[in-house]
Amino acid sequence: MPRSAELTAGAGLAITAESLYLINLLLAPGIGFLALLWLWTRGHALAPPLAAAHLSQTMSASLWAGILLVPASGLILLLGDHRSPGVWAVVIVYFTVCHAALVLCGALGLAKALAGQCWRFPLVGRPLPAGCNTRG
């Protein structure tokens, strides 16, 4: 296999993984994650480096997203007084910023997958596997 083809093998799976990550955040929370989990359990061990990297990144980022968005927001409401407007201001701004940042990371991940390149999510991403194309 030519080197460039070798590097972009698994691009379809990588794009699907990033799309499911975004679907989970934007359209169908939970359902998107279950589909991603199914894909990850089937593919992550045997997939080419590009697909394995995107599967592992999106899986890890989805788990973090779940923690950052649901329990953390709940905790702010629980620890603060949920009848206080100040607490609502904090929780809404926190949720919006967090959610937007996670979606933005997914958009960048999708752009990388479309270009056949690996991408490590900032802070919440796992180290990239060997053999990943990190051009750009």
Next chain:
Amino acid sequence: MQYKSQAVAKPYFIAAIGLFIGQILFGLILGLQYVVGDFMFPEIPFNVARMVHTNLLIVWLLFGFMGSAYYLVPEEAERELHSPGLAILMFWIFLVAGALTVLGYLLVPYSGLAQMTGNHLLPTMGREFLEQPTITKVGIVIVALAFLYNVGMTVLKGRKTVVSLVLLIGLLGLALLFLFAFYNPDNLAKDKYYWWWVVHLWVEGVWELILGAILAFVLIKTTGVDREVIEKWLYVIIAMALITGIVGTGHHFYWIGAPEYWQWWGSIFSALEPLPFFMMTVFAFNMVNRRRRNHPNKAAVLWALGTAVMAFLGAGVWGFMHTLSPVNYYTHGSQITAAHGHMAFYGAYVMIVLTMISYAMPILRGRQAANSNLSQVVEMWSFWLMTVSMVFITLFLTGAGILQVYMQRYSTDPLPFMVVQEKIALFYWMREVAGLVFLIGLITYVASFFVGGRQPEPKATAMPEPAAG
């Protein structure tokens, strides 16, 4: 510069930057008036400062769009501009008319200005963003027609590309929709209804076409990716922008006396409005990831990527936040709207004009492709200062807006407007500080034009082979 006539873009860009500075200064005055109510009163009352702040924004963006078109169209059409002389003449007419209008706002009471300019003959004044005297509006139409004629003839006589046609459709839409500024029915519901045809269908309709075309042009030039690939993305993005944006106008019709079905149409279609902006982000980053060369103008690439991200956040995310009818019932016209307005205008339109200026100005000033490294570093500092401060302005206004909505509208024991304004004053102070940082960023931006002028420009490099690791 490939075509001599592209040089007409330069005065448009300079005027745009000058008016941008004016807009920000008035923004700072306004921000202070939120917390020190009589600041500069009676010389510059709040309503006048607001009018100047918003009108300057519109006018300088129009200068930016026109300059961008005058630079972009000859290169796309592969021929000189139809009439560079007409472009320069229109520049001076627009600049003088704009300056006189702003002076009128500042020096004459608004009602007096209406009387002086013969508003009673064809009343069009007194509406937000369309405060210009009727005679100025007529001037805008004349300038727009001459501009469209000039650009249109250039496109028609030359090579027709997707980029130039999308730009032309966007500019044509801009001019045609402005005609609704002359329709001023007595019925207030009707007045508001058609007023949005100018305001909404500009910023969430045809301006997105202009944005998409300019972004595509800069990405073609800086990444070396095949035009066909970029054009396909552009088609899909503008289709989504129009599909969602046109019916999405309904999110302005919730509470103005329009039929109830707009609650549904407005909510559904405007909830989809983030889509084109999301696609724009994926598009811009995908093209840069697939680039065939490292363009020496790194600042322009940074502005282009920044446009996509900030437009998605400001127009997409912050727009979605309050677009559904049941949410908008509480948030309508609150500081949440101001937060959205600030980030959306900055992300989508300020940044795309600055992207084009960043790409074109070095060439217009006689360089091959880019400014020196020093100049670019200063410019990139300005990018981060302005962008980060705009993020903070948005966050502070969002916090203020949530508190405002809760205390004034949601609470079982709602407080009066002015009492709430006092309670959220801290957020306004923080917004003002962020605004000052924005001004520092803008000064840095202007400074970038005056540093490193004698230093050589960096060279373009080919992209290395994909690296594994």
